[in-house]
Amino acid sequence: MRGLTGFNAAAPVEAEALLLSCCHSLRWAERVAAHRPYPTLDALLAAADEAGYDLSRADLDEALAAESSALPHPDAPPAARTALRAAHAAYESSFGHAFVISLDGVRPGERLDQVLAGIRSRLGNEPEEERVIAADELRRLARARLAFRLTEGLTARHSGP
Structure with missing residues (x-):
């Protein structure tokens, strides 16, 4: 998958696989993939953030279990x-x-x-307070991982000796 263009054109299962490598919540990945195409990387990252704010308790548990x-x-x-x-x-x-x-x-x-x-x-921290902080950190991690996979990661993978 090559950058945002490749992400936008990828089959849903491919896009979701890339997203799951950034945040292991199936609901999050499906939601972000379903709203393609994204006009810019910033629009994609904003959508990923928004989807991260909507994680249910079970979605967050699923994502944290994979970390x-x-x-x-x-x-x-x-x-x-x-x-x-x-x-x-x-x-x-x-x-x-x-x-x-x-x-x-x-x-x-x-x-x-x-x-x-x-x-x-x-x-x-109290457990619920820590849960809020962990969810915020997970959103930040997912955003950074996604940006990396669609930008810098491509350069490293596709550059030759």
Whole structure:
């Protein structure tokens, strides 16, 4: 699938598969795919955001269940890897799903600290408060993933040596 044009022209099952790789809610993917064609990438991203705001509790549970805890870079110090694993385990034990956070705009060298700080600050949330925050982070992640898959991701996949 090549960019927005390819997304707009793709068979529904192909468009939904791409969308599910961004946010694993079938209802979200079907809704965004059903409103094609999109005139611009911004229009598509706005529609993805809007559909994300309409996720039911079950839709959000479905999407969060497909997320996994990100492991730190193998070059991270052992203490940082241990701290991150422990923080993820505590979060998942408290809330029943993987910790999600959008790191869009965070420099690579600051991501580990941002994730650790995010988990630690959010561990004190009440379950419903955390659910709202996780839903917002999931929307941001889906938007970033979708933009990547339709722009930068294509350049990397289709550029030759």
